[in-house]
Amino acid sequence: xxxxxxxxxxxxxxxEGVFALLKAPDDLTHLLLVLENVNRALQAVQGTQRxxxxxxxxxxKKEEKDLFHYLPVITQIIAVLKGCDRExxxxxxxxxxxxxRGIINDHPEWAxxxxxxxxxxxxxxxxWQHAGVVMACSAVQRKRHQAHIGSEITAAxxxxxxxxxxxxxxxxLVEIEMDATLKSYRQQYLLKSDEILExxxxxxxxxxxxxxxxxxxxxxxxxxGHPARTIERRVDVSDSDDExxxxxxxxxxxxxxxGDEQAQGRQRAAGLHPKxxxxxxxxxxxxxxxxxxxxxxxxxxxxRQSSRIQHISQSNQRLPFRYASLSRVExxxxxxxxxxxxxxxxxxxxxxxxxxxVGLLLLLMIWLGRPVxxxxxxxxxxxxxxxxxxxxxxLAFLIEEHAFVLPIPSPKWRNSLQDDAKKLLFTAGxxxxxxxxxxxxxxxxxxxxxxxxxxxxxxxxxxxxxxLFPECRHGGIEEAMRAAVSKINRAHRMRLTPRRISQALxxxxxxxxxxxxxxxxxxxxxxxxxxxxAHYYSVPAGYLETLYHAAAVSLRNSIYQYLSVEEKHYYAxxxxxxxxxxxGSKLNLKPILLTRLVKHLKCELRAARRLQPGEETWxxxxxxxxxxxxxxxxxxxxxRAVNDLIFRWxxxxxxxxxxxxxxxxxxxxxxxxxxxxxxxxxxxxxxxASHLExxxxxxxxRASLYEHLEAVLSEPQPDxxxxxxxxDSWQMVQLSPENLRRHVPLFTLPVNASRHYLRSALRAExxxxxxxxxxxxxxxxxxxxxxxxxTLTPVEMFRELAPVLSKMxxxxxxxxxxxxxxx
Numbered sequence: 001x002x003x004x005x006x007x008x009x010x011x012x013x014x015x016e017g018v019f020a021l022l023k024a025p026d027d028l029t030h031l032l033l034v035l036e037n038v039n040r041a042l043q044a045v046q047g048t049q050r051x052x053x054x055x056x057x058x059x060x061k062k063e064e065k066d067l068f069h070y071l072p073v074i075t076q077i078i079a080v081l082k083g084c085d086r087e088x089x090x091x092x093x094x095x096x097x098x099x100x101r102g103i104i105n106d107h108p109e110w111a112x113x114x115x116x117x118x119x120x121x122x123x124x125x126x127x128w129q130h131a132g133v134v135m136a137c138s139a140v141q142r143k144r145h146q147a148h149i150g151s152e153i154t155a156a157x158x159x160x161x162x163x164x165x166x167x168x169x170x171x172x173l174v175e176i177e178m179d180a181t182l183k184s185y186r187q188q189y190l191l192k193s194d195e196i197l198e199x200x201x202x203x204x205x206x207x208x209x210x211x212x213x214x215x216x217x218x219x220x221x222x223x224x225g226h227p228a229r230t231i232e233r234r235v236d237v238s239d240s241d242d243e244x245x246x247x248x249x250x251x252x253x254x255x256x257x258x259g260d261e262q263a264q265g266r267q268r269a270a271g272l273h274p275k276x277x278x279x280x281x282x283x284x285x286x287x288x289x290x291x292x293x294x295x296x297x298x299x300x301x302x303x304r305q306s307s308r309i310q311h312i313s314q315s316n317q318r319l320p321f322r323y324a325s326l327s328r329v330e331x332x333x334x335x336x337x338x339x340x341x342x343x344x345x346x347x348x349x350x351x352x353x354x355x356x357x358v359g360l361l362l363l364l365m366i367w368l369g370r371p372v373x374x375x376x377x378x379x380x381x382x383x384x385x386x387x388x389x390x391x392x393x394x395l396a397f398l399i400e401e402h403a404f405v406l407p408i409p410s411p412k413w414r415n416s417l418q419d420d421a422k423k424l425l426f427t428a429g430x431x432x433x434x435x436x437x438x439x440x441x442x443x444x445x446x447x448x449x450x451x452x453x454x455x456x457x458x459x460x461x462x463x464x465x466x467x468l469f470p471e472c473r474h475g476g477i478e479e480a481m482r483a484a485v486s487k488i489n490r491a492h493r494m495r496l497t498p499r500r501i502s503q504a505l506x507x508x509x510x511x512x513x514x515x516x517x518x519x520x521x522x523x524x525x526x527x528x529x530x531x532x533x534a535h536y537y538s539v540p541a542g543y544l545e546t547l548y549h550a551a552a553v554s555l556r557n558s559i560y561q562y563l564s565v566e567e568k569h570y571y572a573x574x575x576x577x578x579x580x581x582x583x584g585s586k587l588n589l590k591p592i593l594l595t596r597l598v599k600h601l602k603c604e605l606r607a608a609r610r611l612q613p614g615e616e617t618w619x620x621x622x623x624x625x626x627x628x629x630x631x632x633x634x635x636x637x638x639x640r641a642v643n644d645l646i647f648r649w650x651x652x653x654x655x656x657x658x659x660x661x662x663x664x665x666x667x668x669x670x671x672x673x674x675x676x677x678x679x680x681x682x683x684x685x686x687x688x689a690s691h692l693e694x695x696x697x698x699x700x701x702r703a704s705l706y707e708h709l710e711a712v713l714s715e716p717q718p719d720x721x722x723x724x725x726x727x728d729s730w731q732m733v734q735l736s737p738e739n740l741r742r743h744v745p746l747f748t749l750p751v752n753a754s755r756h757y758l759r760s761a762l763r764a765e766x767x768x769x770x771x772x773x774x775x776x777x778x779x780x781x782x783x784x785x786x787x788x789x790x791t792l793t794p795v796e797m798f799r800e801l802a803p804v805l806s807k808m809x810x811x812x813x814x815x816x817x818x819x820x821x822x823x
Contacts, residue, residue: 004028007089008080010073018070021139023109023153025738030114031093032081037113038135039074042067044125045132047178054182055136055210067139100161101750102738108157109138115164126175131160133176133185134203137210152209155202172199183211325507326500331366331555332562334501337488338362342451354480357469360451361481362501366559367446367552368404369505369523370395372481372498376474379465380457381405384441384577386464392437396465397452401576403443408521408544408583410436411535417586420748429593434586440522440544441577445552508551515769521583522548533778536759538588541579549575587749587756591811594635594757598813600746601628605817618698618820619726622691625819626723627743629688630735632814634754636805637675638776639663641737641751647722649689654682658794663777673777676798678805684816688723689713691819698820708732765804771797 001019005012019028022038045052046068056066086094098116112131121127138153162168174189190197190204197204326334342359364375374395381387383400396405417425425431457466469477485496502525509519517537520530522544560570582588605624611617633639640663652659657677677685696709711720725733725743733739737751755776762772774797 003089004031004077007084008077010076014070014073017065018067018073021067021070021142022113022135023107023138023142025103025107025110026733027090027092027742029092029103030095030098030110032078033096033098033116034110034113035074035078035081037115037131039071039078041113041128041132041135042071042074043132044128045136048129048176048180048185050179050181051133051176051185055140066143067136102741104161105154106736106738108154108161109135112157112161112164119164120166121164121170124170124173126173127160127163127170129176130173130189130203131164133182134160134206137206140210141206150209152202152206156206157202159200159202168199172197182207186211326496326504328558328562330494330496331501331504332559333488333492333494334362334485334496335366335559336563337484338366341484354473354477355484356455357473357477358481358484360455361469361477362484363446363448363451365498365502366504366555367444367448368395368406369502369509369525371502371524372478374524375502376469376478377471378468380452380468381465387439388464390437391439394439397444397448397468398441399449399452401441401443402449402573403441403575403577404448406440406442406522406548407524408435408438408440408541409524409526409534410434410438410583411531411537411585418748421750424746424748425588425593428596430590431588431593432581434538434588435541435581435583436586438541438581438583440541440548440579440583442545442548443573443575443577445549445556445571445573447571505551505555508555509547510769512551512554513547513769515763515772517769518544518547529773529778533759533773533776534584536585536756536776537763538582538584538756538760539763541581541583544583545575545579585756585760587753588760589749589753589757591761594812597631597747601631601744602813602817604744615699618695619730621820622695623725623743625688625691625817626725626735627740628817629684630723630740631744631747631754632681632684634751635757635812636678636681636809636814637661638755638758639675640755640777641740649722652677652682652685654686657682657798673774674794675775676794676801676805678802678809680809680814680816687816687818687821690821694820702730705730705732761808762801762804765807767801767804771800775801 001012001015004010005015008015022034024034045055052068055068081089081093096116098114098119100111100114104111112134115122134156138156141149141153159168163170163172176185176189180188186204186207190200190207338359338361340359341355341362344355361372361375364370364378365372368375374393377395379394379396381396381398384398384403384405387396387405388394391405391407393407394405395407397403398405426433452468455468457468459466482498485498485501488494489496503523506519506523506525509522510516513519516530517533518539520526520534521539557570560567601624605621605628608617608620608624611620634641637659639661647659647661651661657679659675659677661673661675692709692713696706696713699705699709705726708720708724712722721734723735725735725739727733740751741747759772759776762775763769770792774792
């Protein structure tokens with residue numbers, strides 16, 4: 001700030017005021033680019049005079065300046081930066097790369113404004129109008145509530161940023177009329193038929209909070225008041241024409257707006273997350289005797305999605321009453337019926353050509369375990385060399401290899417790895433690039449080639465493959481398949497469904513691996529917790545091949561036993577294709593990289609301690625010491641790097657090692673969870689406390705730092721972090737992902753790479769999927785560890801994890817290090 005004030009001639013207090021409203025990062029990255037975009041956004045709002053007046057009225061203390069009053073200052077800084085010599089200011093100020101990584105969570109407004117001229121929206125007036133409204137409203141909220149602010153700014157900036165990045169359509173933003181007010185802006189551009197436009201829900205939340213709290217402050221019971229409660233009554237009646245209907249015949253819900261802490265406590269009791277926009281007050285169901293939901297607790301039947309309560313059958317949960325595994329008898333009858341449909345045997349009186357396809361479809365549903373729509377699109381190639389170069393979503397059968405080609409879904413990656421990160425990962429870390437949207441070739445466990453050879457398949461024009469199921473007949477084949485399943489149900493008094501048949505292999509895979517993510521990768525059955533966990537998972541292709549064969553052979557043998565097929569007739573398949581590489585996370589960390597990181601952190605700490613005694617030596621020693629402990633915590637607990645590593649001494653039970661961390665907390669979700677610290681890590685934290693005592697005694701002349709250390713050592717307050725860095729100017733610097741990377745420049749990977757490493761390493765060590773998900777904080781409604789419906793306790797969980805975590809610590813080289821306490 002002092003350097004910028006000297007360069008531009010603007011008073012330091014004025015600079016601090018404007019950058020506080022812009023929530024600027026310490027290094028002022030992309031300074032010129034951001035200020036130019038701020039200027040353009042605020043100028044766009046100036047044209048809508050009534051919105052500008054509403055924002056002026058929202059400023060509660062008229063002597064304080066709002067963002068619009070700083071426009072001349074912003075213009076002056078832009079002019080100076082454009083005309084200055086590049087050597088007279090840091091390179092980061094004039095950066096034009098447009099990289100937002102590392103500051104999005106802590107500095108949402110600043111990250112939103114890092115937009116280069118080559119973006120599609122750059123020349124769109126409507127984009128800048130909406131961006132200006134978001135900037136101005138964010139400044140109002142920051143002035144009103146300072147540190148006591150919710151998630152509205154982050155959510156609103158995310159909406160604008162994703163539109164600017166092209167991840168959402170630019171057509172969502174309509175040009176604002178000249179006479180619009182802030183209230184009419186919300187009504188006309190953020191709502192549709194009084195319902196919130198989902199892609200712009202973050203902007204709507206921010207504008208609504210500015211409107212609701214207008215002229216009020218949190219102090220004295222102002223803006224912190226609770227919204228008026230509203231009751232909504234909704235009755236849902238099942239469709240009588242739906243033959244596949246499952247669930248209640250009639251349901252009624254009463255919804256109430258969010259309330260105080262007691263109301264949030266009632267939310268938790270109902271199985272919902274606190275601080276949502278609506279709480280569940282009552283649910284009633286009218287059940288039929290055959291209802292699969294009969295007899296289950298209401299808390300297992302509800303889940304809040306998209307601002308409303310939905311019955312579980314409409315959501316993507318995998319709970320037993322909805323997706324109960326088929327018994328071997330049921331599955332054997334389905335396989336037998338499929339074979340008879342294909343061959344023409346059995347009692348199906350009116351058999352037509354579609355029955356051949358129906359029988360083949362049912363057989364593939366059993367042996368591939370994939371959704372019906374995927375199987376209908378299966379291709380047939382002569383051999384693997386005919387496969388296309390880009391194999392995303394390619395499901396196929398190879399005739400010469402007698403094998404299936406299974407597409408393995410890749411996690412969506414928000415940002416591509418930078419060159420320096422790739423160099424660290426692949427050169428120093430010994431990793432190989434992750435396979436993206438690739439396939440695994442697995443030998444068929446049954447003689448599927450004989451079935452396919454009986455069909456007259458026609459090669460599709462300009463391609464090397466043939467369609468197994470003609471595209472023009474997909475609808476009729478699926479309808480005939482459902483009719484055949486209904487006939488089986490009526491004949492045998494069963495409740496087979498296409499979904500339960502296609503998910504039989506999924507359940508068999510889970511039985512072998514204990515991990516839903518493995519089953520999701522092999523079968524493509526997608527749901528929330530598996531999709532999220534797969535983002536952090538790296539798995540060898542050879543393991544997936546072995547797992548598929550283990551599950552498919554186990555399923556085949558049990559079915560054949562019920563069908564009295566002699567063992568000598570079992571198909572002895574042969575795997576002729578060798579699958580190589582790793583699927584899944586791009587952050588495919590190998591143990592050697594972690595070992596080298598630990599050695600580097602220890603070397604830096606020892607080098608700092610060997611310097612000539614003095615304040616600068618103590619400062620560097622402290623910073624390297626904190627970096628070492630922080631990385632150890634990240635790689636030992638799976639702490640999410642979305643915020644500071646902040647917890648208090650009293651949140652650690654040093655006797656048992658349990659620690660309560662809340663690393664993903666906002667108004668929409670609470671993710672507090674129980675973690676466990678190894679005895680060696682607890683000893684390291686004790687040594688850190690001794691280090692702080694010595695540091696405090698030596699830096700008694702640094703008043704502000706001395707007081708901060710006193711607060712940490714006595715009883716930390718919520719705004720006093722346990723671990724922190726010390727800047728060159730002897731100020732406390734929070735331990736954020738951005739600052740941690742700055743102090744360890746060698747580690748060019750994202751800080752949350754520790755979660756990618758832990759998920760893969762724990763599974764490679766054979767830890768059960770349930771424990772890994774609980775350890776990582778991945779859970780859905782009805783799956784929460786240690787909850788009322790869980791058989792898992794923290795003691796049992798970490799008793800099983802302790803030997804594995806201890807082994808991983810020894811292999812990585814983590815040991816207790818001394819700070820200043822032994823000097």
